[in-house]
Amino acid sequence: ETGVTQSPTHLIKTRGQQVTLRCSSQSGHNTVSWYQQALGQGPQFIFQYYREEENGRGNFPPRFSGLQFPNYSSELNVNALELDDSALYLCASSLGGTGVGGETQYFGPGTRLLVL
Amino acid sequence: GESVGLHLPTLSVQEGDNSIINCAYSNSASDYFIWYKQESGKGPQFIIDIRSNMDKRQGQRVTVLLNKTVKHLSLQIAATQPGDSAVYFCAERGIASGGSYIPTFGRGTSLIVHP
Numbered sequence: 001e002t003g004v005t006q007s008p009t010h011l012i013k014t015r016g017q018q019v020t021l022r023c024s025s026q027s028g029h030n031t032v033s034w035y036q037q038a039l040g041q042g043p044q045f046i047f048q049y050y051r052e053e054e055n056g057r058g059n060f061p062p063r064f065s066g067l068q069f070p071n072y073s074s075e076l077n078v079n080a081l082e083l084d085d086s087a088l089y090l091c092a093s094s095l096g097g098t099g100v101g102g103e104t105q106y107f108g109p110g111t112r113l114l115v116l
Numbered sequence: 117g118e119s120v121g122l123h124l125p126t127l128s129v130q131e132g133d134n135s136i137i138n139c140a141y142s143n144s145a146s147d148y149f150i151w152y153k154q155e156s157g158k159g160p161q162f163i164i165d166i167r168s169n170m171d172k173r174q175g176q177r178v179t180v181l182l183n184k185t186v187k188h189l190s191l192q193i194a195a196t197q198p199g200d201s202a203v204y205f206c207a208e209r210g211i212a213s214g215g216s217y218i219p220t221f222g223r224g225t226s227l228i229v230h231p
Contacts, residue, residue: 002159002161004159033218040223040224041223041224042205042207042221042222042223042224043160043205043221044221045210045218045219045220048218056218058218090159090160092159092160104162104165105162105219106162107158107159107160107161108159109157109158109159110158110159
């Protein structure tokens with residue numbers, strides 16, 4: 001186990017609704033990254049938070065937003081849900097840094113979101 | 117555009133055999149590569165990494181080979197066990213808009229180990 005936890009484990013929403021997913025990072029880690037993993041695909045980077053600030057963003061629309069709290073836990077918010085948002089949402093924690101090895105990310109089990 | 121991809125979507129082996137999972141990358145500027153294992157219902161798990169100034173790196177029962185000439189990466193698993201059954205992803209280090217390092221994942225290869 002990585003020590004990264006996510007909640008809820010599963011979630012069903014309808015199109016147009018909003019959802020908040022939560023992640024607790026591994027102890028000592030100050031960086032949280034969020035990924036979307038569609039069925040049969042590799043994880044796609046959404047964004048990363050480092051010390052409570054967004055530190056990088058992938059190719060996702062603004063309705064995907066996030067927060068990081070002083071204890072380094074994080075939330076992913078998705079507004080105006082679309083059917084294509086159905087996926088496994090993964091968070092990964094790491095110890096921020098620019099050296100090789102600083103990128104080693106520890107993933108949580110994910111939240112499976114189904115949008116109907 | 118630049119991408120990381122895998123040659124084989126599914127690999128079936130017998131327990132005890134050696135497994136080789138391949139990956140092609142197209143970004144010649146990539147300098148760091150990572151292999152992840154993802155079991156059903158779990159998030160990806162770091163296995164091994166390699167820098168572009170290396171050709172080979174070994175871990176416990178796993179070896180990663182990097183051929184920069186043909187932009188090819190492979191993961192070798194020795195004496196494959198049923199517990200190795202999972203989806204394996206190669207990823208290259210990319211740089212996000214804020215300057216942070218993030219892995220860019222390929223599609224994945226499903227490894228099935230038959231007892």
